[in-house]
Amino acid sequence: MILTENLLKIDKNLHIPVYQQIANGIIAHIRQGTLSPGSALPSSRTLADGMQVHRKTIVAAYDELYAQSWIDVYPRKGIFVAKKLPDVKPRPILDLVKPHSLPNETSFNVENKTTGISLFKKSAEGNLFFNDGFPDTRIAPVELLVREYRRFANYQFTHKYLMYGPEQGSENLRNELASFLFETRGLHIGSEDILITKGVQMALYLTAQILLTKNDIVIVGEPGYSGANEVFEQAGGKLELVPVDEYGIDMDAVEAICKKKKVRLLYVIPHHHTPTTVTLSPDRRMRLLELAKNYKFAIIEDDYDFDFQYTSSPVLPLASANYYGNVIYIGSFCKTIAPGIRIGFMVAPQNFLIQVTKLRKLIDRQGEHLLEEAMANLLKNGDIGRHLKKANKLYHERRDELCRLLNEHLSDEISFKVPEGGFAIWINYINKHDTAKVAEKAAEMGLSISNGLDYYHDKNFKNHAIRLGFASLNHSELKEAVDILKKAIKKSYN
Amino acid sequence: MILTENLLKIDKNLHIPVYQQIANGIIAHIRQGTLSPGSALPSSRTLADGMQVHRKTIVAAYDELYAQSWIDVYPRKGIFVAKKLPDVKPRPILDLVKPHSLPNETSFNVENKTTGISLFKKSAEGNLFFNDGFPDTRIAPVELLVREYRRFANYQFTHKYLMYGPEQGSENLRNELASFLFETRGLHIGSEDILITKGVQMALYLTAQILLTKNDIVIVGEPGYSGANEVFEQAGGKLELVPVDEYGIDMDAVEAICKKKKVRLLYVIPHHHTPTTVTLSPDRRMRLLELAKNYKFAIIEDDYDFDFQYTSSPVLPLASANYYGNVIYIGSFCKTIAPGIRIGFMVAPQNFLIQVTKLRKLIDRQGEHLLEEAMANLLKNGDIGRHLKKANKLYHERRDELCRLLNEHLSDEISFKVPEGGFAIWINYINKHDTAKVAEKAAEMGLSISNGLDYYHDKNFKNHAIRLGFASLNHSELKEAVDILKKAIKKSYN
Structure with missing residues (x-):
């Protein structure tokens, strides 16, 4: 095939220089086999006219191609796709936009060495979150x-x-x-x-x-x-x-x-x-x-x-x-x-x-x-020491507040032991509620909580307990979260 | 053994509270077997007198020990090392200062899974350094x-x-x-x-x-x-x-x-x-x-x-x-x-x-x-783009300057090809100098350079080339470095 202007596309909105776009386009055609080794390329003037760009742009593109050994330039003869490129068999023209999204069967085989490792899951945006026990980043x-x-x-x-x-x-x-x-x-x-x-x-x-x-x-x-x-x-x-x-x-x-x-x-x-x-x-x-x-x-x-x-x-x-x-x-x-x-x-x-x-x-x-x-x-x-003192005082209060709220509102549904430190309380659903179901109901009402499925290695174990991270919620958030939790538990009775 | 004040040491210069130091000391004695389970401990008053601290300090120490279950407290009878602690056999009293520096035979056996991996080596402080090819952190x-x-x-x-x-x-x-x-x-x-x-x-x-x-x-x-x-x-x-x-x-x-x-x-x-x-x-x-x-x-x-x-x-x-x-x-x-x-x-x-x-x-x-x-x-x-432009200009100049210096001063000792980019020049010692020897001589004169031993996987290969990183040296440093390199090569003739 002969290179003509309609084989090359220029997008002036791209940050990539026009001459580079032209050079890249020509390289793509050589790679794909539309331009074969040894075939003649149009003169810079011809191509410039056809593409309506300045001749210097085409000269720059050809310079680039020459520097990269994609073309041979013979004085008084013209410009040719380099003969020296071996093994350039014609290839099917694939969708260039997403070469990395090819289906798995065409990519090389990867042994699954990371089975069972879960990736990051976000809690629903905007929900209150009884997380697994993290500090409050608002006081970081x-x-x-x-x-x-x-x-x-x-x-x-x-x-x-x-x-x-x-x-x-x-x-x-x-x-x-x-x-x-x-x-x-x-x-x-x-x-x-x-x-x-x-x-x-x-x-x-x-x-x-x-x-x-x-x-x-x-x-x-x-x-x-x-x-x-x-x-x-x-x-x-x-x-x-x-x-x-x-x-x-x-x-x-x-x-x-x-x-x-x-x-x-x-x-x-x-x-x-x-x-x-x-x-x-x-x-x-x-x-x-x-x-x-x-x-x-x-x-x-x-x-x-x-x-x-x-x-x-x-x-x-x-x-x-x-x-x-x-x-x-x-x-x-x-x-x-x-x-x-x-x-x-x-x-x-x-x-x-x-x-x-x-x-x-x-x-x-x-x-x-x-x-x-x-x-x-x-x-x-001493900044770390001072911050730890401040954070300990705050989380201590939040722990106590969550314990108080749980005792006041959920004593017939939940049992727990006050933890001596850390960021979470381990609560048991006394009435053997399904942890995933409660989590689902709570999420519907704007509270993300654990579905209880990650704690036991034995996946057949019937677990009725979850962690409530208290450290990253202030008192009014704790109150609201406990209110929703209470409703979610009630809704989880069959 | 009975606990007496001379078994406990207090260092008021430490940031650790005195009561905690006393508690820690008593725990250490229980662990080491000098205080056996069930044995009586002195009253807080007796120990306070002996150690010349306030009685409240000893009370706090005992409270701490009680909270941690190291001691039993029987009203009207006294304070005793807890009986419930099992398996506390007397142990040799080892040097507490560096428990982690025990000889290898007493620590658990670690298979050598990282043979051949070298750890960080610094170049001699203050030396000029033809490094492996790093950017200049002064312009970072x-x-x-x-x-x-x-x-x-x-x-x-x-x-x-x-x-x-x-x-x-x-x-x-x-x-x-x-x-x-x-x-x-x-x-x-x-x-x-x-x-x-x-x-x-x-x-x-x-x-x-x-x-x-x-x-x-x-x-x-x-x-x-x-x-x-x-x-x-x-x-x-x-x-x-x-x-x-x-x-x-x-x-x-x-x-x-x-x-x-x-x-x-x-x-x-x-x-x-x-x-x-x-x-x-x-x-x-x-x-x-x-x-x-x-x-x-x-x-x-x-x-x-x-x-x-x-x-x-x-x-x-x-x-x-x-x-x-x-x-x-x-x-x-x-x-x-x-x-x-x-x-x-x-x-x-x-x-x-x-x-x-x-x-x-x-x-x-x-x-x-x-x-x-x-x-x-x-x-x-666009900051990265602008910085790259600036850095490319600077390193381009430094590459050219190093090439010029090598051509001017070392053309009969060194051959090289000008690299198109990057941070280093690969130089060959034309007269087959020993790379390690040149490095040694250079170091003596205040220039750190590669000893040439890391480039070939085949350690038996006789290598006579090294990399000279030019990017992190300015023109006068390059000049000085080349001068030293020249002397080091001369000194490396046998």
């Missing part, structure tokens, strides 16, 4: 973070934070964190014992990837945190579920498993177990450490909401009594600043920390250095 | 980023960016990026075809994890980018090395491998191949697409420095002709803003993108939402 100290960022615009030394930094995380942040963890949790550690991560999630992922090989046994609580269970299973781990009662995970059940099988890892949330909000009792903590020592398994201590305690003081982390080097302590500032600000940490024995740091380098090389420096400053100047 | 547009962050402090809707967001990345950023990639690269895509990642590194990691199973064959150039090779090998891939000449990776070698073995993946840097800076020629691009189609392998097109072109226009990405859905296109803003600002992206077929997005959720849930929103604004208002 963004202005503090921004203040730190403003400093970066001035400080002359900022540019060194812009180059690649240590994979283990900002040295300043690790130093401040070591002090913070000592003062708040009694951990006697140095900056070298810490890896800065993107939230608890990355700490879990790294640990699972390094510790687990296919079919390694991982003990988790049932009900438990599906976000962790998914990570362990994706890494090849085989979950062993142990019951959780009011004192935390059942250590007799743990020991029974240890006697029968080689256990590699146990996952525990010591404060406010997700979802049931119970705190692991001191005697079980000690027993757990003993079991870990005797049966030589590792413990992930996920203490993500240690800093949010309202009634009693927090108990010390297992990691503070980690004489045998088998506790991996992980925590987060995602609840302190905001879930969208991804800073977490891991404290672990050196040999392990070196391994996870290497893996972390492969995954994303390092964290956000500026954000880490900002966090270091906020820890150092 | 931090003030633009900070301007965007300042807006976040004001805008009322900021709080929605602080909650969990979509794993695929900010909707605004993906929309802006789709336009940007269309205008600059001719990619006809929508926001749904993009995953925002933490730099190119995460895009490589995710792709390798989802595509590769053990011993899957991955074709890479030799010499090549060790950061990518490590990712493929860690995911179980088996590397097949193909030569790289002045037109890019050798397609005959690729085809020869395809004829013998089932190839799963090919990794290519189309512009300015790392390390040799060559650009893949148009005919090889087309041949590569044909081979990928015929032999059904996937292509990772790592186009991380597309936006930095000085001499000719960039050629279009393979992904722009991706009729068969087997090109995964990845890129980055880490070179546009700064390496420490981690934003990259991946454009891929839908079925694949869903898989990698799920995996990304497991790894770190999502990116930095605020940073992503800031980037979206910078793209939208």
